[in-house]
Amino acid sequence: MRNELAALDVHPLRQELYRELHSRPFQVIPTEARITHIAVLTSPEQRARQFLHLQKLHRLMGEPWPEREVSCYEHSLGDLQIRREVHTEFTTYTFINLAKSDTAPFADTGLSLLPEGWLSELEGTVVAAFHIEVRPSSEDVRSELAFMRRHFEGMRLVGSSPLEGAARILGSFQLHSDDFGRFMVLNHKMSNSQLGRLVQRLMEIETYRLMSLLALPLARELTPALNDMDQTMSELTQALADNESLNEQELLAKLTNIAARIEAFRARSTFRFTATRAYYRLVLTRLDELRENEVSGHLTFSEFMTRRLTPAVKTCESVGERLEDLSRRVDRASEMIRTRADLAIQSQNQQLLSSMDRRSRIQLMMQHTVEGFSVVAISYYLISLLKLGMDALDESGIGFNKPLVLGITIPLVMTLVFVGVRRIHHRFIRMARHQ
Known part of the structure; x- marks a missing residue:
């Protein structure tokens, strides 16, 4: 076939732009699968060593290893499917165990087929780590819910029937005795492709939820200092409003100190708070895509996130807004003090000119x-x-x-x-x- 574009000037990124939409395809997951998803914060140096570690896994399992790192790598190693995705500040690993098993849920996981000791050498800081058990559903809803509850160590559960009842999901959003989170998916009438998309959304919801909460400890840490600075600014502003005789140099020194602390706080928090807003929006988008129906006696994922996650995100946003507000208040107070100083200098100059005239x-x-x-x-x-x-x-x-x-x-x-x-x-x- 003749290439009609051969004579035209084609943008050098055109093919890459086409590939971008297909760089992270949904997985195809059968009804019986044990999945483990891990997300680790990484530096550029750790990311390079992680790729070498991934190559080591292939060698240990007698499989050819990848030569070049890509944003999303997926490969089957016998009954084990692995998927590695590189994001802006973290990397995710998904291990899918497709081996036949008659054990109880969560007795075997996606990690069961990994070579011993390989996972312990993984570099980075673990943020998210949870197991997902995918099983076929039964016709009896009550016995099905009772079966699912038995495997969450008595914890309070959150659940829903996504996609108009095509499946049922239960999860605790807590760490269990093995230090992993747990989710169970019972498939009613979903194809393997649909199930893969559902599981992918579930993994993203939990990962992005935890990533969005990384800013909450920082917001709590900054709040007392912001309260102190807010009180100091109120006192300084009130003194300016009362037109008290103030030492402008001393006042400017205090404002400069507050401004320096605010800039230091902003340097620490701006990226984290911005990332929190982005991750939170992704969580809400993935929840909308689930199209949940309520499971009797349980909060849906959307209700749980609205009740627990939203206040935490709003706290981070309020701290970020307070930092910006304090910065503007310091600028206005500094401007007022400079105006007072300019007026005093003009008065002195006028007196000096009068004296010179005499x-x-x-x-x-x-x-x-x-x-x-x-x-x-x-x-x-x-x-x-x-x-x-x-x-x-x-x-x-x-x-x-x-x-x-x-x-x-x-x-x-x-x-x-x-x-x-x-x-x-x-x-x-x-x-x-x-x-």
């Missing part, structure tokens, strides 16, 4: 006084020079009335000197105004 007037008056003395001094020296010239003319035999001429010259010289000094003074004033 000094300038005094200097001007002193300058006028000095100008008068300078006119007399200059005139005195000029007249002395004229007198020396007259004496020289008189000694050379030129006759004239020296006292008369000197008397007439004195006012003329003083007048000329005064006019010259004033002209120089006005010239400098014009230069200053021009600049």
